[in-house]
Amino acid sequence: MPKNVHLTSAEIGSLWTAYMNDSMSACILRFMLKHISDADIKPIVQYAYDLTSDHLKQLRTIFEDESYAFPNGFGEQDVDMNAPWLFTDTLCISFMRHMGKVGMLSYSGFVSLSDRDDIRTYFSQALTEANKLYNQASKIELEKGIAGRHPFIEVPKSSDYIDSKAYMSGFNPFSDQRPLNAVEISHLYMNVLTNSIGMKLCIAFAQTSPRKEVQDFMLRGKDVSKKHTKIFTYKLLEDEIEVSSIPDVGVSDSTTPTFSDKLMMFNMSLLISSGVGNYATAAAASQRSDIATDYERLSLENAKLAKSGADIMIKHQWLEQPPGAKDREKLAKNKDGSEI
Known part of the structure; x- marks a missing residue:
């Protein structure tokens, strides 16, 4: 080039x-x-x-x-x-x-x-x-029969159009909520799977970290993933949609430090960012207002978790700084040749 x-x-x-x-x-x-x-x-x-x-x-x-x-x-x-x-x-x-x-x-x-x-x-x-x-x-x-497969629903026999604004509503206590559509089901179950993996990794990292603040962060992350999994599963069960068994993605009982705290915290930061992205995509694709609102609320919870993780990483100088633009004001004030 x-x-x-x-x-x-x-x-x-x-x-x-x-x-x-x-x-x-x-x-x-x-x-x-x-x-x-x-x-x-x-x-x-x-x-x-x-x-x-x-x-x-x-x-x-x-x-x-x-x-x-x-x-x-x-x-x-x-x-x-x-x-x-x-x-x-x-x-x-x-x-x-x-x-x-x-x-x-x-x-x-x-x-x-x-x-x-x-x-x-x-x-x-x-x-x-x-x-x-x-x-x-x-x-x-x-x-191997260990795949967490998305729920099954009937294949559509005809096409149709939305004929009422009620299709978009999920909060009206005086009317029945419409059943979940296929797009909403797919996102709900995908987020059950990803939270399940995150939960197990949090357990593995918590039991092998030598630092209490990292242990506490990982256990908090486990609790958040567990809570979100329950919410998404409940939404599916409300419509009698069976959630297939989640693969046995377990961890051993080892407490020996395996990965550095820096690596584990970075890994969790990546998983949380991925989760926030998943929730944003799911919220945009969900046409029932109660589901979209749940994703927005849970995204905020993930954002707070990410912020506390970033604070720990900054405290211990584990958070590597991405490349960025020069601070022009600082450059203007440092004309003596000293390193910026």
């Missing part, structure tokens, strides 16, 4: 975010690979690890070509490879499927934010790889 085609702020931010996420994922996947025993699941984890390793190499090459300072990210110091096994193999494959889903959402956004051909090509390839990871993990889950 010609040197006169500079990276935009969107491309700089996307590359930084991708590096941070891949460096964190590499630590978790490397630990999983050492302990996982299921012969069907291990190749999927290996594929995911190979992807993250290759991504990090490509990103470093881009950074070098652009004189872009490497983010610190995460590395060997953030995982104890000698720690006892912490997860069940089932959690690993559920985590792979979730990684694929988050990757598809993230990379599609990065592609749309990028102007340069080489950057769009990189993120487009990463999007294809995330899609492959999701498909492979989904196939293994289904074959």
